[in-house]
Amino acid sequence: MFNSFIFNIGKEIDTRKLAKSRMFTQIPNDNNFAFSCVDDKLYFIVFRNGKVRITYPGGDVDSLRTAVSESAVKLADLFKELSSKSGIKFDVQKVIASGKIEDCEDEFRCEQIASESIPIHIFRELSLFSPFKLLGEYNTERLHTFAGEKFGRKIEAENKEKLEKEIKSFIEKNNLGEVEIIKPEKDETGKKPLSAFRVYKSKFVYGLPPTGKSECFFIQAMIRGAFAKYLQQENINVVETRCWRKGDVFCEFNVYILSKA
Numbered sequence: 512m513f514n515s516f517i518f519n520i521g522k523e524i525d526t527r528k529l530a531k532s533r534m535f536t537q538i539p540n541d542n543n544f545a546f547s548c549v550d551d552k553l554y555f556i557v558f559r560n561g562k563v564r565i566t567y568p569g570g571d572v573d574s575l576r577t578a579v580s581e582s583a584v585k586l587a588d589l590f591k592e593l594s595s596k597s598g599i600k601f602d603v604q605k606v607i608a609s610g611k612i613e614d615c616e617d618e619f620r621c622e623q624i625a626s627e628s629i630p631i632h633i634f635r636e637l638s639l640f641s642p643f644k645l646l647g648e649y650n651t652e653r654l655h656t657f658a659g660e661k662f663g664r665k666i667e668a669e670n671k672e673k674l675e676k677e678i679k680s681f682i683e684k685n686n687l688g689e690v691e692i693i694k695p696e697k698d699e700t701g702k703k704p705l706s707a708f709r710v711y712k713s714k715f716v717y718g719l720p721p722t723g724k725s726e727c728f729f730i731q732a733m734i735r736g737a738f739a740k741y742l743q744q745e746n747i748n749v750v751e752t753r754c755w756r757k758g759d760v761f762c763e764f765n766v767y768i769l770s771k772a
Contacts, residue, residue, distance in 0.1 A: 544758030663736025725751035
């Protein structure tokens with residue numbers, strides 16, 4: 512479980528400006544967040560929407576409070592650097608004083624995403640953390656991909672519109688996230704996807720610290736399996752173009768039909 516202090520600057524932040532600071536790091540070609548590691552235990556994460564998260568991966572609330580207290584001076588310096596480099600003037604002490612531990616009203620909370628039969632921390636331990644420790648990153652990804660494909664191929668529909676609705680229904684009924692079927696737009700290569708989905712509060716990543724990588728492998732594979740079954744062809748590729756783990760506030764999936772050789 513990842514516990515966090517949440518702060519709100521109140522204005523959108525151009526995180527590209529923070530990349531000019533030696534105190535912050537930014538994932539290449541991703542302007543959704545910037546972060547700093549404090550004393551090798553705390554992450555100070557600045558999101559584009561003006562939210563700041565201080566998190567202690569793997570630590571409980573008491574450990575988080577202790578770590579924040581011990582690193583108070585460095586954290587204050589980061590807030591000052593944030594104000595200086597972003598060009599956004601704010602009362603550092605006032606913002607720090609407003610910080611709060613995640614609770615049921617916080618958009619970043621991860622203890623309970625929706626009404627569900629299994630608590631989120633148990634779900635993630637069984638599906639993410641323990642498999643990662645036992646099987647490694649590659650095999651954990653393969654496990655999620657295999658399972659997602661299996662469920663996707665059980666979905667049946669008469670046409671593409673109904674298939675999209677069935678995929679949306681599957682994700683939402685199983686409390687895996689909240690889905691918006693969006694209009695496909697040409698990507699950076701100029702290619703237009705066959706279909707596109709936006710998933711908010713993905714159960715696999717919502718609330719976790721950023722890694723710079725897309726990690727909703729189950730949902731990605733489930734969508735691919737559903738389209739492969741519907742189209743009766745395997746040259747289907749689903750790309751997770753945006754993800755919470757990359758600093759986005761939602762996860763987005765584009766469906767492509769690959770050209771046959």
